[in-house]
Amino acid sequence: MLLTSAQQSVLEWVRANLRVAPAEAIAAHFGWASPNAAYEHLQALVRKGYLERVGNGLRVIVSNTSPMSLEDQALEFRIKAQGALLEAEMADYRLTGEAHHKAAAELHQALMTKLIAERSERAVRAMEAERGLDHA
Numbered sequence: 001m002l003l004t005s006a007q008q009s010v011l012e013w014v015r016a017n018l019r020v021a022p023a024e025a026i027a028a029h030f031g032w033a034s035p036n037a038a039y040e041h042l043q044a045l046v047r048k049g050y051l052e053r054v055g056n057g058l059r060v061i062v063s064n065t066s067p068m069s070l071e072d073q074a075l076e077f078r079i080k081a082q083g084a085l086l087e088a089e090m091a092d093y094r095l096t097g098e099a100h101h102k103a104a105a106e107l108h109q110a111l112m113t114k115l116i117a118e119r120s121e122r123a124v125r126a127m128e129a130e131r132g133l134d135h136a
Helices: 005-017 023-030 035-047 070-096 099-117 121-130
Strands: 051-053 060-062
Touching (some): 005 035, 023 035
Antiparallel strands (some): 051 060
């Protein structure tokens, strides 16, 4: 799963400083007024598989495994890049009506579709789990 910059910062701080980190300590480190901001980032990291819950509290331990390999993450970035280029070309086409923008958009759509088909089974399962979909 891809992380926001804030989630990446929280994860790096937890990994570097503590094996068990309460939301209050994280909020204090980042200068957040409330532990709620830290809690929301921790929840996102749990959903994405980077952290595991310990008990019923707001404490977490760093997971030993990453839910998505670097190769899978790179592929996801390429898919998102093709999607962004597709949207840019479609915006230009709507703005100008020039056919070459529509043709470029169709090319980006085809490339994005090809890349999506190359997703690993593990990456597909991780994304389905993140979205709460049944992936039996």
